[in-house]
Amino acid sequence: MKLHPNSRATRTQRPWASLSAVFLILACFGLSPVAAAAPSEWPSKPVRLVVPYAPGGIADIAARSAAQKMAEQTGQPFVVENKPGADTRIGTEYVARAKGDAYVLLLAGGGFAVNNALFDNLPYDTVRDFVPVGLVVSNPLLLVTAADKPYQNVGDLVQAAKKGEVITLASGGRGTLSHMSMELLASSTGVPITHVPYKGGSAHTADVVSGLVSGIFENPSSALPLVRSGKYKPLAVTGAQRNSALPDVPTVMESGVEGFEVINWFGMFAPAGIEPATAQQMAAVLERALQDESLRTRFSSEGVTVGGPLGSEFGSFVADETKKWATIVESRNIRDNQ
Secondary structure: OOOOOOOOOOOOOOOHHHHHHHHHHHHHOOOOOOOOOOOOOOOOOOEEEEEOOOOOOHHHHHHHHHHHHHHHHHOOOEEEEEOOOOOOHHHHHHHHOOOOOOOEEEEEEHHHHHHHHHEOOOOOOOOOOEEEEEEEEEEEOEEEEEOOOOOOOHHHHHHHHHOOOOOEEEEOOOOOHHHHHHHHHHHHHOOOOEEEEOOOOOOOHHHHHHOOOOEEEEOHHHHHHHHHOOOEEEEEEOOOOOOOOOOOOOEOOOOOOOOOOOEEEEEEEEEOOOOHHHHHHHHHHHHHHHOOHHHHHHHHOOOOEEOOOEHHHHHHHHHHHHHHHHHHHHHOOOOEOO
16 A cells, blocks of 8 residues: 555665565565454553654654553553664664564654665664554655745746756755655756755754755644744645645645655554564554544644554555665665665
8 A cells, every 4th residue: 555646666776676565475464454353462561662763853742642642542551762863773773673572662754764775784674674563643844945035936946956056955864854855856857956964853944044055845843833933935845735734835746846745754663573463453552542633633733644554554655665765765876885
């Protein structure tokens, strides 16, 4: 299953095409989307949810929100542990090493798919070492510039680049979704765009607002307050449809960049080796937790969608994302050989 229709890519150097097949095999062992009834044995003790990001961002907020609702559903504590560092590899490896432990879960995002292509020597395998549980939250990014920049849409930005203007787009760091979105835009339009990486967080904000850099692909949760205060000008959203939080802002595809779609997502994974029935129960608990209306309403106001595919369907989505970004990493020559 695909969360969105335009995740398509091929790759010659690595067997990404087999990822969907691997997740399909997992489904045959009982890791398909949850049935109406599920075993009640899990959880029988506290669960640790590892977040490979620093506290305070959308990943941390999503993890804590899901953990709270899952605890309410099951009567067991769900404890969020932040383990940031090394482009999310530290926390991700920690969970990978907990093979067979159904009480250590991972909240991973787009970097989970990007890193598979970006780094040659990952200490884990994103297919073999993890079981997909389900999508927690997802949202398009916003392409924003300073309010006084002359661009009114993506077309203006592209035309400026074609006329020789140096276009610089900030990001939260190399390999982040803001960076990969910039690379995809450059690849899709054929115009030169200079990447200006920052060390995560909001370090880039002052430079975008002042116009020192041309703009950034930003998460709605971070960008919307600045849009509403008049400091950011939104040019486009990266989803297939317009975002409910900014209904007047067109998509990048509407702006003339065919096939451009980027979704920022965070999902839950378990380490490999857990029982299939336990994986089904995890997905069932997550699904029920994410149906909470107050949770959905709170995230919706920030342009974030709660919930999505579960089990093997979520695994297929992750496989599609992995193939897509592998192609961009290859074509833009941005692999890290560490």
